[in-house]
Amino acid sequence: MEEISLSSENKRNMGFKMRLWMLIVTVIILSVISLFIGAIDIKPSHLLNWESLETQIFLISRLPRLLAIILAGAGMGIAGLIMQSLSRNKFVSPTTAGTLDAAKLGIIISMIFFTGLSYIGQILFSFAFALIGTFIFMQLLERIKFKDAVFVPLIGIMYGNVIGALSTFLAYEANILQNVDAFFQGSFTLVVSGRYELLYVAVPAIIIAYIYANKFTVAGMGEDFAKNLGLSYRTVLNIGLIIVAIITTTVILTVGVIPFLGLIVPNLVSLYLGDNLRKTIPHTIFMGAAFLLFCDIISRLIVHPYEIPVNTTVAVIGSVIFLIMLFRGKAYAQK
């Protein structure tokens, strides 16, 4: 009897492995497509000639762009996963907890009040705001008695809107509204070598997330439970929030605001894989990358040779998926 259940368990694990491989293959295929579309037609044969213009474009523009998309997609997915795990709510993510808006506010304040600030300074500023903003929301969550699956993100979105209004106000007064809008218009068009390297910071953040995965899972079961298992709840919570803030900041500063990705990708993964982070992190990484690659390819093809800002495409597809999730009623059934 035991053997049978064991073998079915094995079969299930095999199935998950298959899915992971399928995701990886999808990412590879999309990557190849992404490398070879664009205003200038590059064929693989061009690359054989090291000196050619095509190779230069490939190395300076296409490849960095691909790396940036993969890192941003994977990173935002992980950020959402950690937030959902820590808040025990499926619909909490950088989009629905004020993280994105807080990071934006940080950049705007640094633009207005600290004009001489270096790029590094801007990064740190934005990071600090993202961290504080998310932290305040998490604190707020602890105060709210009514932890409804839908209520929490609703408060989060409103909280983000209030921060957003503050940002608009400041930008308006300083007359930099247009700069700011252009700045956050998520786009990979400006990603060329020398302009995206900050995104590499997301790599160690993702690795740390993987190391801490089991602890996040335990922390997600509640403070008391975590403490019973000898886990320093506060420390794990803080590490989680710091990772989220690092990822969000690096993505915003290099490619702009990518909404909804952190919300839907972890949910799609957990639909078939459950909530064990060790298992879900690899899937989330590849699904996040595949999702963003897909959106970027659409953005580049639809008005070829021009481009649509990728965050617009992400917002359209992402909000439709989110609406479907809301009305499929899963969230309510599992409350």
Added chain:
Amino acid sequence: MRKNSTKLIILAVIAIICMLLFAFYNIQGGFSYAFPKRLERMFAMVITGTAIAFASIAFQTVTNNRLLTPSVMGIDSMYEIVQTIIYFALGSTSIFVVSRYLNFGVSIIAMVLFALILYRFLFRADKYPIFLLLLAGMVLGTLLGSLGTFMQVIIDPVEYESLQARLFASFMNVKTELLFLSAGILVLAFLYGSRILHKLDVMALGRDNAMNLGVDYDKMVLRILILSSILIAVSTALVGPITFLGLIVSNLAYQYFATYKHSVLIIGASLISIIALVGGQFLVLHVFNLTTTISVIINFIGGLYFIYLLLKESRKAA
């Protein structure tokens, strides 16, 4: 406890003071230039304020809740989408763009259709909890907004320029050419509205009770949805979307007047709305010397107030 009529008079006096201040305070340069400009803006604010207040309260009565408004459900983003689609499909020289009346008519029809589909889908027999509807409304707003942007980017740049000029409306940039059209529609809507006020009172009792009392509930719901869509279309076309104004003024009116009489509620909410817009704009411009438009401030305060309302509502649900 003061009587509601006294409260209304107090609000009216405050509203008039705000309007006088806005119209006459510290006029510099040529009076003959600045004064008509100010009047135009003020007129637009009064129209928008009243339209939004009316639409919100009527909508809340037929959907039987106090947290949803047409704007929160994304109906004002619909205006932008319709305009974009017209440009996208027919181009800027189309009769649907050139003729203001036709354009407005098409926009309103599309918005009403959208509102009806939304209504049929969302409010079937109390199936969905209010928080779900609110969240869905917000996401829908985002979706429509992004969809609009998406199409705008695809459009031919020249057409886009002309579309931007059409869409970019704010209190500083009132679409004066629409002012009289809007005023006319508003007067008609009000004439009709005043005739159904008492029916709204009955409908607040719920579908079954209202039908028992001889109100053709479903037909009235349809009419009121159409009415509120028209009003929102008027205000969005005139000054652009102001998401939270309806929510703030309707809830303030419920709190301040503590009555179910729609005649009092709607007039009260309209006055609050005028005070918020005209008074707010006056403070922003002349007292704080800011350049911000009032909508940013309304979104900030409205957001906070909305969180407060949500937390209050959640205590009931918990």
